[in-house]
Amino acid sequence: MQTLSHPALQPVVNTRPLGALEESLARASLRRVEAKEFLFAEGDPTTHIFRVETGAIALYKILADGRRQVVGFAYPGDLIGLGAQGEHLMNAQAIKPTRLRCLPITILHHAAAKDPAFGFRLYEALAGELAATRDLMLTTGLRSATERLVSFLLAFSRRSERHGHTPLEFELPMTRADIGDFLGLTIETVSRTFTKLKTLRLIELPHSNRVKIVDIDELENLADGEDHQG
Amino acid sequence: MQTLSHPALQPVVNTRPLGALEESLARASLRRVEAKEFLFAEGDPTTHIFRVETGAIALYKILADGRRQVVGFAYPGDLIGLGAQGEHLMNAQAIKPTRLRCLPITILHHAAAKDPAFGFRLYEALAGELAATRDLMLTTGLRSATERLVSFLLAFSRRSERHGHTPLEFELPMTRADIGDFLGLTIETVSRTFTKLKTLRLIELPHSNRVKIVDIDELENLADGEDHQG
DNA sequence: CGGAACATTGACCCATGTCAAGTGTCGTGG
DNA sequence: CCACGACACTTGACATGGGTCAATGTTCCG
Numbered sequence: 001m002q003t004l005s006h007p008a009l010q011p012v013v014n015t016r017p018l019g020a021l022e023e024s025l026a027r028a029s030l031r032r033v034e035a036k037e038f039l040f041a042e043g044d045p046t047t048h049i050f051r052v053e054t055g056a057i058a059l060y061k062i063l064a065d066g067r068r069q070v071v072g073f074a075y076p077g078d079l080i081g082l083g084a085q086g087e088h089l090m091n092a093q094a095i096k097p098t099r100l101r102c103l104p105i106t107i108l109h110h111a112a113a114k115d116p117a118f119g120f121r122l123y124e125a126l127a128g129e130l131a132a133t134r135d136l137m138l139t140t141g142l143r144s145a146t147e148r149l150v151s152f153l154l155a156f157s158r159r160s161e162r163h164g165h166t167p168l169e170f171e172l173p174m175t176r177a178d179i180g181d182f183l184g185l186t187i188e189t190v191s192r193t194f195t196k197l198k199t200l201r202l203i204e205l206p207h208s209n210r211v212k213i214v215d216i217d218e219l220e221n222l223a224d225g226e227d228h229q230g
Numbered sequence: 231m232q233t234l235s236h237p238a239l240q241p242v243v244n245t246r247p248l249g250a251l252e253e254s255l256a257r258a259s260l261r262r263v264e265a266k267e268f269l270f271a272e273g274d275p276t277t278h279i280f281r282v283e284t285g286a287i288a289l290y291k292i293l294a295d296g297r298r299q300v301v302g303f304a305y306p307g308d309l310i311g312l313g314a315q316g317e318h319l320m321n322a323q324a325i326k327p328t329r330l331r332c333l334p335i336t337i338l339h340h341a342a343a344k345d346p347a348f349g350f351r352l353y354e355a356l357a358g359e360l361a362a363t364r365d366l367m368l369t370t371g372l373r374s375a376t377e378r379l380v381s382f383l384l385a386f387s388r389r390s391e392r393h394g395h396t397p398l399e400f401e402l403p404m405t406r407a408d409i410g411d412f413l414g415l416t417i418e419t420v421s422r423t424f425t426k427l428k429t430l431r432l433i434e435l436p437h438s439n440r441v442k443i444v445d446i447d448e449l450e451n452l453a454d455g456e457d458h459q460g
Numbered sequence: 461c462g463g464a465a466c467a468t469t470g471a472c473c474c475a476t477g478t479c480a481a482g483t484g485t486c487g488t489g490g
Numbered sequence: 491c492c493a494c495g496a497c498a499c500t501t502g503a504c505a506t507g508g509g510t511c512a513a514t515g516t517t518c519c520g
Contacts, residue, residue: 061364061368063368063372063373064454067372069367069368069371069372071364071367082357083353083356083357083360083361084357085354085357089361089364090364109350112346112347112349112350113346113347114346115346116342116343116344116345116346116349117342117343117349118349119342119346119347119348119349119350119351119352119353120339120342120349120352121349122349122350122353123313123349123352123353123356124315126313126353126356126357126360127312127313127314127315127356129360130313130356130359130360130363131313131319133360133363133364133367134291134301134319134320134363136367137299137301137363137366137367137370137371138291138293138299140367140370140371141299141367141370141371141414142293142297142299142414144507144508145507145508175465175466175467176466176467176468177466184371184372185508185509186508186509186510187466187467187468188467188468188469188508188509188510188511189507189508189509190467191467191468191469192468192469192508194467194468195468195469207517208466208467208468208516208517224294374475374476375475375476405497405498405499406498406499406500407498415476415477416476416477416478417498417499417500418476418477418478418479418499418500418501419475419476419477420499421499421500421501422476422500422501424499424500425500425501437485438484438485438498438499438500
């Protein structure tokens with residue numbers, strides 16, 4: 001139930017440790033990608049999975065007509081590439097300078113063969129992603145622009161808190177376009193909705209990428225769909 | 231790429247055989263549920279997974295304010311319940327009288343412990359579901375009502391063909407409300423879009439639940455977003 | 461300082477939602 | 491066999507949220 005009140009809007013990734021992988025990751029090679037550089041593109045053969053060390057990556061698909069759906073963002077600690085069989089199903093592009101650990105996928109197969117529980121843990125990791133993706137679908141499918149953006153901001157607030165920072169102020173690493181393509185809105189609507197939240201004195205924007213939450217309770221009401229009030 | 235031109239709109243299930251499970255399923259107990267009866271509800275403890283033998287099941291989540299998102303439909307051969315850890319994440323309700331095989335989830339754990347490759351196969355099965363869910367998200371997020379409904383109908387057409395029937399005529403087991411909640415549209419919009427496709431002479435509706443495809447090429451153009459023509 | 465990229469704001473429009481009748485269609489009981 | 495009610499579907503009139511197009515502002519970096 002709590003996933004409904006607070007839709008995850010989590011990155012399409014897995015954060016929980018996968019035991020057998022940890023030691024491999026520690027020795028894995030490091031890769032740097034610059035902002036806007038592609039880590040991989042849709043259709044590329046799946047040779048590695050990655051773990052973000054620093055920076056941020058946007059994961060997205062593109063429709064024939066050029067429309068873009070951002071499927072998630074990956075931050076430090078997140079794994080990228082799980083679930084791709086044979087070839088990658090989406091594009092992974094850095095939204096800021098990023099460092100990642102690279103693991104050959106063959107490691108997955110080895111680990112699964114050696115440790116019978118490992119395959120099952122992979123399964124559980126994907127189950128979490130599936131749940132997050134469904135929550136995102138609920139959010140983009142059934143909610144108003146305001147509800148979507150507020151849910152998005154609250155997800156960041158919680159992430160900030162989880163990392164030991166204040167939940168009341170944080171940096172958004174991505175552009176309005178990225179947010180829009182994630183939430184299924186246009187740049188203009190995202191911008192207008194930010195302005196609306198500012199006008200309602202629910203947030204402040206010291207810079208366009210820096211969010212300060214003023215009234216988190218009211219924001220949570222909005223996200224839960226209990227809006228149409230003050 | 232082909233998944234983009236022909237978004238899957240597959241049920242949230244797995245159709246490929248999972249080897250080790252097959253023999254268990256053959257001896258598994260059979261359960262009958264009537265139309266509108268619940269197989270399980272969100273929050274129920276996950277005690278079994280199921281395979282549909284006959285009939286059809288709708289899988290959906292409900293938001294706090296009552297809005298509903300149908301996440302998928304399960305048809306004969308499809309597995310239900312994979313990926314739910316501890317408790318079910320959605321409701322499963324029969325849309326027609328349905329028979330299912332019931333497997334205690336403990337079987338999954340046993341199979342994974344016995345056969346190291348089995349856990350990995352589960353992982354692969356979920357990866358397929360994840361890809362289908364993302365395709366559904368693309369469809370509901372980025373496309374017009376007409377594109378959505380046409381994609382939906384073409385998915386049925388392909389399913390019909392796969393089962394050895396003509397791809398040009400088939401039965402829809404679900405109501406307009408189910409379709410709407412799946413595609414993120416209202417009943418009225420679904421109905422109007424059916425009427426529009428009829429008027430354009432792309433389909434016929436001998437009964438409201440029976441669809442006859444008249445011009446499948448043009449439908450495929452519409453689904454690919456190459457519309458705004460004829 | 462200049463220019464590119466990103467963000468904001470305004471005016472307008474349209475697809476789809478909402479509300480409200482109608483119209484089948486099916487199953488049950490008289 | 492018909493009458494009735496329930497339910498699903500269709501259709502119409504109208505409202506509106508968010509998309510589109512078009513300036514204008516702002517920030518950042520070379």
